Amino acid sequence: MKNTRIKVVMNPITRREIIGAGVAGLAAAATTKSAFANTQKPVEPLSGKANPDGRFKDKVVLITGATSGIGKTTAYAFAKEGAKVFFCGRRTNLGEANAREIQAFGGEATYVQADVTKERDVRDFVNGCVEKYGRIDIAFNNAGIESSPHTIADTSLEDWMRVMTTNATGVFLSMKYELPIMLRQKGGVIVNNASVSSHVGFATISPYNASKHAVLSLTKVAALEYTDKNIRVNSVSPGAVDTPMLRRALAAWKTDFETVSQDYPLKRIVNPEEIARTVMWLSSDDASCIIGMDVDATGGYLTK
Ligand SMILES: NC(=O)c1ccc[n+]([C@@H]2O[C@H](COP(=O)([O-])OP(=O)(O)OC[C@H]3O[C@@H](n4cnc5c(N)ncnc54)[C@H](OP(=O)(O)O)[C@@H]3O)[C@@H](O)[C@H]2O)c1
Numbered sequence: 001m002k003n004t005r006i007k008v009v010m011n012p013i014t015r016r017e018i019i020g021a022g023v024a025g026l027a028a029a030a031t032t033k034s035a036f037a038n039t040q041k042p043v044e045p046l047s048g049k050a051n052p053d054g055r056f057k058d059k060v061v062l063i064t065g066a067t068s069g070i071g072k073t074t075a076y077a078f079a080k081e082g083a084k085v086f087f088c089g090r091r092t093n094l095g096e097a098n099a100r101e102i103q104a105f106g107g108e109a110t111y112v113q114a115d116v117t118k119e120r121d122v123r124d125f126v127n128g129c130v131e132k133y134g135r136i137d138i139a140f141n142n143a144g145i146e147s148s149p150h151t152i153a154d155t156s157l158e159d160w161m162r163v164m165t166t167n168a169t170g171v172f173l174s175m176k177y178e179l180p181i182m183l184r185q186k187g188g189v190i191v192n193n194a195s196v197s198s199h200v201g202f203a204t205i206s207p208y209n210a211s212k213h214a215v216l217s218l219t220k221v222a223a224l225e226y227t228d229k230n231i232r233v234n235s236v237s238p239g240a241v242d243t244p245m246l247r248r249a250l251a252a253w254k255t256d257f258e259t260v261s262q263d264y265p266l267k268r269i270v271n272p273e274e275i276a277r278t279v280m281w282l283s284s285d286d287a288s289c290i291i292g293m294d295v296d297a298t299g300g301y302l303t304k
Pocket residue numbers: 064065066067068069070071072088089090091092094114115116117142143144145166193194195196237238239240241242243244245246
């Protein structure tokens with residue numbers, strides 16, 4: 001019999017070991033053929049023109065890291081429902097193109113180049129939103145990067161600092177400058193983008209894992225400090241979402257959508273629109289009593 005060796009590799013976005021090639025394929029096939037597979041359709045992207053009288057009419061929404069992926073989709077979704085969106089990212093060509101596209105479907109959006117690892121950039125970005133739109137009703141602190149797969153001993157200090165400074169310090173700095181504005185205007189809502197990696201350990205991604213645990217901690221502390229000031233702070237935890245980040249990570253880990261999705265009870269990769277809708281729900285008055293919570297948007301991973 002050919003190729004009887006079993007190769008075991010760690011899949012860094014799940015805690016499981018994946019048993020290579022044939023065996024993994026069999027396991028996947030057994031699961032996907034279940035008569036009880038989840039067949040609920042993911043939410044559709046909001047289509048057509050923006051509705052100026054939508055659910056977020058006149059709300060000012062600030063988003064960090066909306067040049068691509070979840071941030072971009074969330075910016076589009078808020079704009080479709082009538083919000084004025086003020087967003088950043090480092091890649092000006094993408095940011096300006098996204099703002100033009102939002103304006104083309106009748107939405108309101110402004111892109112500003114800002115790097116969340118730089119205090120001055122964050123301060124000017126947040127203050128720029130108030131100068132342009134007068135206030136910040138909702139802030140989605142989303143900007144983040146992945147780390148390359150290494151055990152702790154093989155992780156460079158540079159990689160550790162790069163990821164921690166973006167994912168953890170970036171959220172800290174964003175809230176540091178958003179909260180005084182929300183205090184001044186006597187209210188607001190903040191949603192931080194956490195991760196499945198905020199809750200459990202994943203081998204080979206210590207900087208990402210630690211940074212995302214920090215996001216949960218910052219969310220809880222902010223909720224305790226500001227709830228009585230009429231500011232609601234929560235987070236969302238995506239699992240595996242189809243974005244450029246996930247595609248880069250899967251390539252680095254030499255795995256694929258099919259293999260990874262088998263470790264989630266939902267048995268599929270989530271789309272960014274589903275995370276956008278979760279963020280919008282958390283930002284809306286429908287979530288008025290949700291305080292300091294993290295919403296598991298992984299497709300069931302954290303229930304295991
Ligand atoms: N995709 C997933 O499966 C998944 C799962 C769990 C959590 N998340 C979280 O979701 C968030 C968004 O990730 P994504 O999957 O949408 O990835 P993505 O497509 O790579 O988007 C990341 C965004 O963050 C921005 N960003 C990165 N570093 C920045 C910096 N220093 N300053 C300002 N903006 C910065 C990027 O813009 P520029 O490059 O233009 O700066 C980009 O707009 C991240 O916090 C990530 O950890 C994603």
